[in-house]
Amino acid sequence: xxxxxxxxxxxxxxxxxxxxxxxxxxxxxxxxxxxxxxxxxxxxxxxxxxxxxxxxxxxxxxxxxxxxxxxxxxxxxxxxxxxxxxxxxxxxxxxxxxxxxxxxxxxxxxxxxxxxxxxxxxxxxxxxxxxxxxxxxxxxxxxxxxxxxxxxxxxxxxxxxxxxxxxxxxxxxxxxxxxxxxxxxxxxxxxxxxxxxxxxxxxxxxxxxxxxxxxxxxxxxxxxxxxxxxxxxxxxxxxxxxxx
Amino acid sequence: xxxxxxxxxxxxxxxxxxxxxxxxxxxxxxxxxxxxxxxxxxxxxxxxxxxxxxxxxxxxxxxxxxxxxxxxxxxxxxxxxxxxxxxxxxxxxxxxxxxxxxxxxxxxxxxxxxxxxxxxxxxxxxxxxxxxxxxxxxxxxxxxxxxxxxxxxxxxxxxxxxxxxxxxxxxxxxxxxxxxxxxxxxxxxxxxxxxxxxxxxxxxxxxxxxxxxxxxxxxxxxxxxxxxxxxxxxxxxxxxxxxxxxxxxxxx
Numbered sequence: 278x279x280x281x282x283x284x285x286x287x288x289x290x291x292x293x294x295x296x297x298x299x300x301x302x303x304x305x306x307x308x309x310x311x312x313x314x315x316x317x318x319x320x321x322x323x324x325x326x327x328x329x330x331x332x333x334x335x336x337x338x339x340x341x342x343x344x345x346x347x348x349x350x351x352x353x354x355x356x357x358x359x360x361x362x363x364x365x366x367x368x369x370x371x372x373x374x375x376x377x378x379x380x381x382x383x384x385x386x387x388x389x390x391x392x393x394x395x396x397x398x399x400x401x402x403x404x405x406x407x408x409x410x411x412x413x414x415x416x417x418x419x420x421x422x423x424x425x426x427x428x429x430x431x432x433x434x435x436x437x438x439x440x441x442x443x444x445x446x447x448x449x450x451x452x453x454x455x456x457x458x459x460x461x462x463x464x465x466x467x468x469x470x471x472x473x474x475x476x477x478x479x480x481x482x483x484x485x486x487x488x489x490x491x492x493x494x495x496x497x498x499x500x501x502x503x504x505x506x507x508x509x510x511x512x513x514x515x516x517x518x519x520x521x
Numbered sequence: 522x523x524x525x526x527x528x529x530x531x532x533x534x535x536x537x538x539x540x541x542x543x544x545x546x547x548x549x550x551x552x553x554x555x556x557x558x559x560x561x562x563x564x565x566x567x568x569x570x571x572x573x574x575x576x577x578x579x580x581x582x583x584x585x586x587x588x589x590x591x592x593x594x595x596x597x598x599x600x601x602x603x604x605x606x607x608x609x610x611x612x613x614x615x616x617x618x619x620x621x622x623x624x625x626x627x628x629x630x631x632x633x634x635x636x637x638x639x640x641x642x643x644x645x646x647x648x649x650x651x652x653x654x655x656x657x658x659x660x661x662x663x664x665x666x667x668x669x670x671x672x673x674x675x676x677x678x679x680x681x682x683x684x685x686x687x688x689x690x691x692x693x694x695x696x697x698x699x700x701x702x703x704x705x706x707x708x709x710x711x712x713x714x715x716x717x718x719x720x721x722x723x724x725x726x727x728x729x730x731x732x733x734x735x736x737x738x739x740x741x742x743x744x745x746x747x748x749x750x751x752x753x754x755x756x757x758x759x760x761x762x763x764x765x766x767x768x769x770x771x772x773x
Contacts, residue, residue, distance in 0.1 A: 404682070407610065409630065
């Protein structure tokens with residue numbers, strides 16, 4: 278384990294070199310997933326809390342969202358293959374993978390955002406309404422800023438999940454090896470979890486490749502740990518500032 | 522001659538099937554303090570919230586009758602409820618400043634109603650804080666968090682926030698319920714000053730407070746207006762047996 282392991286590309290039939298492309302690939306996939314899931318998730322949460330009321334339909338949607346977060350990730354992988362790769366014709370690419378991972382973390386982001394928005398005291402909304410604000414203004418200026426630390430926690434947990442998942446990207450984004458980094462969002466990409474999987478199952482020189490796989494696993498583990506620690510810090514700071 | 526600011530005519534109010542206000546009729550005089558008092562659950566907060574249509578936000582709330590402010594029925598179809606609430610400010614029972622800075626709290630109402638100019642904002646915020654007798658205590662930390670203020674200061678901040686948008690009427694829903702006597706005294710003194718510029722309606726279940734600050738008092742029981750008149754008269758010679766019972770502590 279050294280710096281060069283992090284910043285070099287694999288060499289000599291994956292028996293030497295580093296994991297740089299996989300690191301970048303995972304970063305791209307996770308950020309893409311968040312870029313897609315964050316706005317959609319927060320807007321859905323706002324709708325569910327502030328507009329939807331408590332109708333039967335809404336309860337069904339909510340149950341659906343909660344159930345989705347328990348669906349095995351390989352199913353999301355197949356879904357991504359069918360919809361993004363084939364139906365939308367995006368191919369096996371960063372974009373397809375990001376979208377698939379986005380769909381995977383969407384339920385988490387919706388649920389966490391919904392909780393955060395619901396936790397904003399009614400007092401704040403009333404104060405805003407009493408000053409002549411309409412609902413949208415109130416949500417934009419009072420509800421969302423107050424709920425932000427909670428929403429961010431959800432986002433970071435989502436990033437952690439998206440960075441670590443293997444199954445959703447096998448069919449939609451990942452490749453065993455490519456020269457250099459992807460040049461566009463429609464290129465295949467290497468990614469940390471798939472790199473491990475590939476080294477362990479498709480490697481031809483296991484005596485060199487298995488140590489690399491373990492090294493990659495360690496990096497991935499530390500990465501996810503760091504991300505979750507970030508989420509804990511944000512939650513902690515938010516809680517300390519909270520005085521209502 | 523007393524000029525009326527708000528006239529309530531045949532007002533009935535339901536939460537779902539429950540009738541909470543029963544045929545309320547009275548007029549609230551301009552630039553005076555009118556107290557609405559009565560035992561808990563008599564509908565006094567509900568009545569207050571009919572005056573700026575805060576009850577609109579509650580599912581299953583229904584109302585008949587009229588509330589006329591400056592000659593206009595505020596429940597008429599043509600009324601813009603956001604403009605109404607700008608004109609009829611409100612301060613709540615529990616101080617509820619936003620989790621923002623002191624400055625941002627007072628500037629909030631001005632900003633949502635379209636004021637962007639920084640100098641103007643600053644001038645108006647400062648004036649509102651002065652009018653709420655808070656400026657000297659917070660001028661060093663205008664950009665510090667509002668939630669670090671004491672309860673009494675927070676409540677005066679909420680008053681500053683309400684008067685920043687220049688309403689005509691200020692509604693107070695038991696503004697001192699969560700405050701200590703010293704903070705309460707400051708708010709009451711402030712009310713005396715504010716009534717020069719604003720028509721004030723204050724809900725309280727504290728008899729002494731009504732007696733101390735209010736020019737007029739309405740006494741509500743079980744959703745009915747029992748008695749309304751000048752505070753002196755209500756307290757010295759109540760005309761209704763129920764008012765007398767309440768004042769002498771036999772109910773409530």
